[in-house]
Amino acid sequence: MDFEAGQIIKLKKQHPCGTNEWEIIRIGADFRLRCTGCNHQVMLSRKLVEKKIKI
Numbered sequence: 001m002d003f004e005a006g007q008i009i010k011l012k013k014q015h016p017c018g019t020n021e022w023e024i025i026r027i028g029a030d031f032r033l034r035c036t037g038c039n040h041q042v043m044l045s046r047k048l049v050e051k052k053i054k055i
Contacts, residue, residue: 003027010054
């Protein structure tokens with residue numbers, strides 16, 4: 001899968017704030033994602049992001 005910084009992705013499960021949309025901030029072996037609803041940031045491995053993304 002091709003990802004770009006600034007891209008909005010949807011994950012299968014919702015964040016507790018109620019949204020499932022995340023903005024990609026950093027790409028590498030790990031991804032830094034920011035929740036578009038509450039601006040919470042998390043670091044996830046590439047493998048985990050590819051597994052949890054909603055296609």
